[in-house]
Amino acid sequence: MRFISEQQQADLLDMAEVVEAVEEALQAYSEGQTENPLRHVLPFNEDNKYLVMPALSDKLGIVGLKTVTFAPNNPQQGKNTIVGSVILSDYDTGESLAVLEGAYLTKIRTGAISGVATKYLAQQNAKTLCVIGTGEQAEGLVEAVLAVRNITHIQLFNRTYDKAVTFADKLAAQYDITVKVFKDVEDAMHNADIIVTATNATSPVFQNALTNGVHINAVGSFKPDMQELPSVALQQADKVVVESSDTALEETGDLINPIEEGVFKASDLYGELGNIVAGRLEGRLKDEEITVFKSVGLAIVDIVVANYFYQKLLKSDN
Structure with a gap:
């Protein structure tokens, strides 16, 4: 062994x-x-x-x-x-x-799943990536997004500003990409084509409305009492995709809370990412679509x- x-x-x-x-x-x-x-x-x-x-x-x-x-x-x-x-x-x-x-x-698996979601759901010409939460999972997420899209700008936000600066320095040394750190989360999201949320937050990490064409990979909320995305984000989305419908509806506050609030229904889920990979469901169809991938992981x-x-x-x- x-x-x-x-x-x-x-x-x-x-x-x-x-x-x-x-x-x-x-x-x-x-x-x-x-x-x-x-x-x-x-x-x-x-x-x-x-x-x-x-x-x-x-x-x-x-x-x-x-x-x-x-x-x-x-x-x-x-x-x-x-x-x-x-x-x-x-x-x-x-x-x-x-x-x-x-x-x-786990870091590589988490990144790779969001890489698959980005491949099928983000705009083909996506250039700007916003990362909210620069902890242990962020490195794998960035690497996976870069593996499937030609990203030229990365915009970072972390509640602890110095941690975002440290992560920015690491990315700048590793990739030939412009990296900028923001003190305000809404500024970090500005003009982003792809947004990744990877935090341990129990309440939404941003409140502003999503812009047309954006794709979100939300990976941090894996328990019912954790919620990274504002409920309105699910309302706005044209497609909300998960790895497993049963698991996501059971485990993540990003879905459970909006359902309890009456602003989202289980039937509003677009479907599972594996069915998009298989061609049974369409991925992104229009540049202006707002797409959300909510990940909780699969063993x-x-x-x-x-x-x-x-x-x-x-x-x-x-």
Whole structure:
């Protein structure tokens, strides 16, 4: 059995390849070709959560288990908020093939899912990306969006301004792109073609109306008591897309709260991203459409990404 560290995963990563693998996983999910139970959440030590997520797919020939701890007070100790691991098992024998460090894998998985959504829902000529929340997940999200769109400007906002500046410096060193940090979230959103929200907010991170043609990837709200997007954003959207209708309606305040407020209905969901990948639903049809992708994650995608890294490692050994 192998252990695949964060550094090994980083060395093996080709985000464009991961986006393609994730497309296949999302399509298999929406075709009913996966077993992906709702995550089981166990609270501990007051604010912490322990999440257990098994998944498998006969079609893809993969099986595995992801475990994650969410510890919101960790940054005060200089530690990551999200810590975990993924166990990849052999589909034929059930033997454990590898254990992968989970925080980095989660960052790449989260980014890649939004990369798929951006590929099908954002304007083809999108140039400006706004990122609201510059924590652990933001790097993977930026890398994935850049893998599918020719972004020339990145606009950042974070509640802690200095963290956004640090992230901006990192992006500027990594990419040949103009990066600017804003102290006001609405200024950061101005003229953005794509907006990414990746925060731990329990209330909406902006209040202004969305502009025609914008696409949003909302990835931070994964519990019923968390809401990044104002309810009016769902009202405005021409298409609201999710990975899993059942999971999203069960787990995220970004959908639960607008439904309880009576401004959005479950039937207003446009559909699942996997059905857009498969061509059963159309993606963006007009430049002026407002599209929202609400992500809460799917364990089968984590297992697919784990398998991607494992197979790449085997090839690198030869």
